Structure formats: C-alpha cells, structure tokens
Amino acid sequence: MLGATARPRVGAATRPRRRAGERWRRISTVSASPPSPRGTRPTGDGPVRARARVSGLVQGVCYRASTCDRAAELGVAGWVRNCPDGSVELEAEGPAGRVESLLAWCGRGPPGARVTGVEVEWLAETRGEHGFRVRR
Numbered sequence: 001m002l003g004a005t006a007r008p009r010v011g012a013a014t015r016p017r018r019r020a021g022e023r024w025r026r027i028s029t030v031s032a033s034p035p036s037p038r039g040t041r042p043t044g045d046g047p048v049r050a051r052a053r054v055s056g057l058v059q060g061v062c063y064r065a066s067t068c069d070r071a072a073e074l075g076v077a078g079w080v081r082n083c084p085d086g087s088v089e090l091e092a093e094g095p096a097g098r099v100e101s102l103l104a105w106c107g108r109g110p111p112g113a114r115v116t117g118v119e120v121e122w123l124a125e126t127r128g129e130h131g132f133r134v135r136r
Contacts, residue, residue, distance in 0.1 A: 049078075049093040049123040054106050054115055058088045061112035064134045070105050071132035074098045081135035093126050 054063070059082050067080045067090060076094040083089050090106070092099050109115045 046096075047094060047126045048096045048099050049091065049126045050099055050103060051089070051091045051121045051123055052103055052106060053083070053087050053089050053119045054109070054117070055087045055119075056109075056116035057112075057114040058109060059086055062110050063088050063113050066110035067102075067106065068132050068134060071102055074102055076102050077129040077131055079129075079133050079135045091123070092132075093129055 064080045064082065067088075071078065071080075071092065074094070076092050076098050078090060078092040078094075080088060080090040092102050103118065103120055107115055107118050
C-alpha cells in the first residue's frame with residue numbers, strides 16, 4: 001500500500017451516474033410510426049404504385065443505396081431520392097405484397113438510419129417501369 005488514503009477507482013466516482021435504461025428510453029422515442037396511407041390501395045394482386053416520404057435521420061446513412069438493394073431483392077421497380085428538407089422520397093411499383101414489404105422495410109431502413117415517420121400515398125396508375133434507381 002502506497003499511502004494511508006485509498007484513491008478512488010478511475011472513472012468510478014468522478015463521472016456522473018446515468019440511471020439504468022436512460023439511453024434506451026431516449027432511443028426508443030425515435031421509433032418509426034407505421035406508414036400512414038393516403039389514397040386507396042388498389043385491391044387484387046395486380047401491379048400497384050405507391051409514393052412514400054420517409055423522415056428522420058435518413059440522409060448520409062446509405063438509405064438510398066440500401067433502398068435500391070432491397071427493392072432489387074423484392075423485384076420492385078421505381079426510384080428514390082433525397083429531398084431538400086432532409087427526408088427521402090420514393091416511388092415503388094410492383095405486385096402489392098412486394099411493394100408493401102418494401103414500404104415496411106422503409107419504416108426501419110438501414111442500420112444507421114433513425115426513421116421517425118413514413119407517409120404513403122397510393123397512386124392510381126402504374127407506369128410499367130423496370131429496375132429501381134437513385135434519382136438526383
């Protein structure tokens with residue numbers, strides 16, 4: 001023993017204490033809301049087209065590239081682009097179940113994204129697009 005007084009452990013009493021679960025509570029308030037549909041989703045298994053606006057921390061986290069990859073996996077056509085207000089806009093066309101799967105994925109996004117909302121508008125006409133691309 002070097003001295004009569006014991007030194008506190010480094011970092012033990014010198015930094016402020018955080019309540020248990022505090023960090024997780026803060027992150028959980030940024031959860032994505034379910035897509036809010038506008039318009040009427042066409043019924044049946046035919047091709048449908050939807051426009052969506054995704055808000056939150058969705059720029060600078062590879063959101064557009066990840067959306068293209070996910071759309072290609074699902075066989076959905078359309079486009080995705082960044083908006084000046086910090087959101088991401090996309091249009092997707094394909095079989096109803098696949099478009100809905102893409103929109104559900106958009107509510108989560110890639111690992112670095114923090115999605116706070118997805119607004120969906122179902123469009124009346126399809127354009128017969130092929131492939132999914134990033135628009136600038």
